[in-house]
Structure formats: structure tokens, C-alpha cells
Amino acid sequence: MELYEAMIIISPELEKDDHQEVLDGLSSAITKNNGSVSTVLDWRRRRLAYEIDKVQEGHYYLIYFSADGTVIPEVEHYFRVTDEIIRFMVVRTSEEEFEAAAKKAASEAEAAKKAAAEESAVVDESAAAVGASEAEVTESADTAETPEPAQDSQEKTAEAEVESSEAEGEEEKPADE
């Protein structure tokens, strides 16, 4: 068994709700071959450094899994046949990275839960009549959808940088034409 890290870029045209489907397909491809998915990190939507298939943005995901090397062709085949995945890369990774990713995912999930709990608390106050079960539903929906505020500042600056460099690119484009 080896440890692997797969990075995929999902097309921005795919609705966010359908992302899980793509990820599920991947994990079934892995588990079918005696592998196991450990962590999925959502890198969220970010600007691409260059245009791919006429799109400028993509939704990044990092998937950490352990499996035998024979799984890799299967996984790559899945990536290739899935049109929504516009780029992918599978690399071997270290145990430290594996654990760091798991920790990060856990802290992100916790922060998302906390944010959701706060939000639902506000909802409860404003509309006390809302049933507890309904509040729970909104909470779970929030955990799934809220872009984690736990994203470290480093990543945020990175995003800002990407945007600024992108802005430069746009300035220059009209000159080309």
C-alpha cells in the first residue's frame, strides 16, 4: 500500500452540488480496488494561471488515499473519462503530509460546524418557532456548503496574488489584440 495525493480541477460549469458525485465516483474507483480514501480537502474555486479549455477558473480538490500502485491506472482512467475534470495529477505523498491533511480537514470541518452553529443560533433567536429538526437540517446543509472560514490566511493571500497576477494578464490582453 502506498500513500497518494490526487489533485483535480473540476470545471466551473459544473454546479457545486454535483461535485460530490464526481468525488464519489473517484472514491468508488479507489475502494473497488482495495484502496481507501483518507481525506478530501476542498481548495475551493480559484483562478487558473492560464486558460484551460476556454475556462479561466476551476474548483480544486485534494484527495488523499492509500492504495496499491495497481489502482493508479484505474483512477487515472476515471479522471480521463470524466469530462468535468479538466486537470488531474496523482503523486505519491509522505505520511506527514497525509496526517497534516487529515488534521487540516478536521479543523476545517470543526470551524464550518461552529460557523453553522452560530448561524443557526441566530436563526433560532430571530425565529424561535422554527422546529429543532429543521434547524438541524439547515446546519448540516451549512456544513456542506459554507466555504470554511478556517482557510488559513496564507491561502487567502495566495488567492489574492493569483487574482492580482490575473489582473496584470488582462491589462496586457488588449495590447495583443
Place this chain on the structure above:
Amino acid sequence: MRRDRGRKPKKKICSFCVEKVDDVDYKQYDKLKRFVTERGKVLPRRISGNCAKHQRQLTRAIKKSRIMALLPFSME
């Protein structure tokens, strides 16, 4: 003789060694950015002052980053 003129070249220190990086990570593209020119080329060791080991890792990391559209292949 003439070459001796001017300032002594300052000894550069590999920044990855200073930070005790074991593997240069392609995912930290904001860090890698410092080691590419504004055209997107890899900065030579003579400029960056990296040690050979880390320069090799850096080059591979930059290339991986480029594939995943985290860094540009070229900028006009």
C-alpha cells in the same frame, strides 16, 4: 585581474535550507512564485542562491504547479 574589481559576490544562502524544508511542495505556489521570473521562467541558482538539492526539487515543484495551472508556463 580585471575580474577582481568591484564588490565581492555576496555569499547567498539557500532559503529552503534555512527553513529546513525536506521536500519542496508544488501546492505552495505562492512560495514558488518567488523563484520564477516575471515571464514565468525558473530563476537560476546563481540568482536565487539555492543549494543544488533544493534547486532540483524546486524545479520539479514548479513544473508540477504549472501542470495544475497554479503557476503560468509563460507570461508575456
